Amino acid sequence: MTDKLKPLREQIDAIDAQILALLNQRAKVAQEVGHVKAETNAPVFRPEREAQVLRGVADRNPGPMVATDVQTIFREIMSACRALEKRVTVAYLGPVGTFSEQAVYQQFGSAVEGLPCASIDEVFRATEAGTADFGVVPVENSSEGAINRTLDLMLGTTTLISGEVAIAVHHSLMTKTGNMDGVQVICAHSQALAQCQVWLNQNYPNIERRAVASNAEAARMAGDDASVAAIASEMAGTQYKLGVVKGHIQDDPHNRTRFAVIGHLQTLPSGKDHTSLVLAVPNKAGAVYQLLAPLAKHGVSMTRFESRPARIGTWEYYFYVDVDGHVNDAAVGKALAELKDQAAFFKVLGSYPVSLT
Numbered sequence: 423m424t425d426k427l428k429p430l431r432e433q434i435d436a437i438d439a440q441i442l443a444l445l446n447q448r449a450k451v452a453q454e455v456g457h458v459k460a461e462t463n464a465p466v467f468r469p470e471r472e473a474q475v476l477r478g479v480a481d482r483n484p485g486p487m488v489a490t491d492v493q494t495i496f497r498e499i500m501s502a503c504r505a506l507e508k509r510v511t512v513a514y515l516g517p518v519g520t521f522s523e524q525a526v527y528q529q530f531g532s533a534v535e536g537l538p539c540a541s542i543d544e545v546f547r548a549t550e551a552g553t554a555d556f557g558v559v560p561v562e563n564s565s566e567g568a569i570n571r572t573l574d575l576m577l578g579t580t581t582l583i584s585g586e587v588a589i590a591v592h593h594s595l596m597t598k599t600g601n602m603d604g605v606q607v608i609c610a611h612s613q614a615l616a617q618c619q620v621w622l623n624q625n626y627p628n629i630e631r632r633a634v635a636s637n638a639e640a641a642r643m644a645g646d647d648a649s650v651a652a653i654a655s656e657m658a659g660t661q662y663k664l665g666v667v668k669g670h671i672q673d674d675p676h677n678r679t680r681f682a683v684i685g686h687l688q689t690l691p692s693g694k695d696h697t698s699l700v701l702a703v704p705n706k707a708g709a710v711y712q713l714l715a716p717l718a719k720h721g722v723s724m725t726r727f728e729s730r731p732a733r734i735g736t737w738e739y740y741f742y743v744d745v746d747g748h749v750n751d752a753a754v755g756k757a758l759a760e761l762k763d764q765a766a767f768f769k770v771l772g773s774y775p776v777s778l779t
């Protein structure tokens with residue numbers, strides 16, 4: 423056995439030496455890129471370029487490595503190279519261990535400075551003020567729909583959406599002991615309680631449920647008190663030394679949350695982009711139908727349509743619309759110019775590469 427392993431391990435050692443040399447060769451080039459950017463004050467993080475590199479390696483991957491694993495490795499390589507240029511700071515809805523934090527690493531890799539914030543409002547404030555270079559905020563969940571606070575804050579922010587990232591959201595029921603003995607309350611963010619309600623009704627109908635600021639906060643509370651069970655990610659459970667009572671308790675096994683990366687960067691076209699807009703129309707019959715006509719006219723597909731009350735006491739709404747393409751694309755540009763002419767309110771939230779996941 424060991425006789426057979428030895429030459430194979432020698433091969434792996436030799437390949438690793440080549441990988442290491444190549445990684446550092448790449449890092450030196452990235453440092454040069456960093457110097458060029460510093461001279462012109464150009465942005466270090468370029469989401470469109472990173473998306474193109476990640477799509478490219480998946481397209482060219484000969485196997486047997488799985489394309490998504492190759493992307494994970496290259497995301498980390500770019501993250502480490504980027505950190506040699508500048509380590510970007512990214513604000514997110516904390517504390518440590520939230521799905522928002524997971525989204526930060528999914529988008530930026532691990533060579534990044536995470537800045538946990540107490541609320542979505544604070545993520546916007548930190549990014550607007552420049553305390554953080556970017557912010558990551560939840561936009562919608564596949565089971566529960568829009569994250570209304572994020573939509574409301576998008577209206578008035580000076581930041582732009584420069585990227586999007588979607589992650590699978592798997593909830594676990596966890597306690598200090600790994601069992602439910604003596605548990606009096608199940609804590610989680612209201613979204614997580616809603617995403618697990620069928621399972622909770624079936625399994626623990628008589629235990630009180632309490633909404634808290636975040637799932638990670640619930641995990642922290644459970645770590646302090648054996649009468650509290652938390653619904654959170656296993657990552658948060660590890661953080662607060664919890665045992666898993668039951669994993670994957672979300673009602674939808676394909677539960678996902680999409681996050682927006684906000685910042686001051688106008689992302690360039692990557693070849694596969696989305697553009698987000700907010701619109702309002704005068705309150706009259708057929709107005710919404712007419713409003714969207716320019717999209718059809720110029721062959722621009724709408725990928726999302728969401729409405730929010732304008733909160734001015736009348737039955738008026740803001741419409742959040744995502745379309746395929748980038749504002750710099752001719753068809754999107756023409757459609758948006760016509761939309762703008764008709765709308766009572768019009769704001770482009772940003773154009774950015776379509777999420778890889």
Ligand SMILES: O=C(O)C(=O)C[C@]1(C(=O)O)C=C[C@@H](O)C=C1
Pocket residue numbers: 452455456466467468469471472475499500501503504507
């Ligand atoms: O191409 C660039 O602009 C780089 O800075 C290099 C690099 C990379 O490592 O490939 C790093 C950071 C950017 O976000 C994009 C790509």
